[in-house]
Amino acid sequence: MSHQIFNERPKRKIIKWMIGLLLAFVVIAGGGALYVQSALKPAEKHSGEEVEVVIPRGSSAASIGQILEQKKLIKNKDIFRFYVRVKNISGFQAGTYVFSPSMSAHQMIDMMKSGDVTRTPKVQLTIPEGRQLSEIAEVFEKHTSYTKEQVMEKVQSKEFVEEMKKNYPKTITNEVDKKDIKYALEGYLYPATYSFYNEDVSLDEMLATMIGKTDEVIKKYEEEMKEKAYTPHQLLTMASLIEEEATEKVDREKIASVFYNRIDENMPLQTDPTVLYALGAHKDRVLYRDLEVDSPYNTYKVKGITPGPISNAGEMSIKATLKPAETDYLYFLATPEGEVIFTRTLKEHNKQKNIHITGKRDTD
Structure with missing residues (x-):
């Protein structure tokens, strides 16, 4: 009889250990699920702010998540990418969207899948390949309310350059600060057509969008x-x-x-x-x-x-x-x-x- 008890005790311990491990897994999984749900909720529930977001053609879930996080529309780009992949969500359409921090990630996903790209842009800029900053500034002057001088002043502004370095640290590095460089951001405004649907779009945002596109292209390589x-x-x-x-x-x-x-x-x-x-x-x-x-x-x-x-x-x-x-x-x-x-x-x-x-x- 004692021999039988000796054999049963280890079995019971193993069963208890397995049950405990399973419960721990459930708790962790549940906590993880709650964390994911929290990350997908509005970044700022009561915000009335409207944010214009340009989703370039061919954008991946990762690049979209990065754009939304940089615009402070979602809490975590990695959770966004994870959620899109797990749910097998696809069919995001390129375009310019107006989001708000009060929107959930689900709402923004639905809008990007429906792709409301039929609106006429208030501002549209086509930047060809092989153009210098001075030539790009002329495009701004022709198609926006900003003068060539204002554009050139902005791209040479130390504050703006530092902000871009902070936003795109892997692409815009301290190499742009070398003393022999003529213009720090020369070559960083990607050639493409950009559409903006807010007629009050700021010069900073337009330039940042172009630099963001360069960042996106560079990361592919x-x-x-x-x-x-x-x-x-x-x-x-x-x-x-x-x-x-x-x-x-x-x-x-x-x-x-x-x-x-x-x-x-x-x-x-x-x-x-x-x-x-x-x-x-x-x-x-x-x-x-x-x-x-x-x-x-x-x-x-x-x-x-x-x-x-x-x-x-x-x-x-x-x-x-x-x-x-x-x-x-x-x-x-x-x-x-x-x-x-x-x-x-x-x-x-x-x-x-x-x-x-x-x-x-x-x-x-």
Whole structure:
């Protein structure tokens, strides 16, 4: 009999331990569920504030959650992403929405699934690829109530730059503060079409939306950047050089290969757009005297890439920066017809120049 009791006691202990473990799991799971429910409730139940939110085309649950958290519309972007995935919610539609902190995540999800994008935007800006800040400021002046001077003053404001660094710490880093950089946010206003439905939309919000789009695009290439040991600033800088040399007919990957090959050979990049950027000029021809401009952006005098971007780059140029073609080209020549001819030697390059370029570069 004692032998039987000896055998039963451990069994009872095991059963009690298992029951206790199960109860603990239920409590933890219940607490987790309550935490998730709390995170999905309104961020500020009694708020009357309206917040305009732009959801770009192709946005993932993670990127939407980040946008909503940055706008202080939800409490936790990770919980938002987790909830969307667990519930297998899909079909979010791009557009500009007006949300409020008094709305629950469920309400915002329903609105984004229905996609009310039929309204006419009060302000719409199309920012093309390869545009400098000064040119983007002109687009603002043409399509908004803000002048070019106001835009340029804002993007050069230390307070605004610091705010963007705080909002997008992985993309806008202290590299933008280097002393040789002309404009800290040059190259960070992503080329795209932006629609705003509030006619009183602030300049800060429009600029922040464009920078936010750059942040979103950059994050898609984190692994590739790690492989090349590139920072976002270096990536945008090289991409801008490729963008400025590209035409509709050109293979950006080949242009990238030329730049990388020249760097490997310890040769200056010698790309004319950097000279024009250094001069602050827009003109069709670069003169020999222009090549003498004393500037860290003059790639005829300074080897390697420029201190920062010289314009905004599209995603095609970003991809080319990360995955250049494998070639042994060291030169390329853009013809008047928009074709780009790649060559391996200076002799070949000069031969193509004589064939395709009429006249000679001015020497005055």
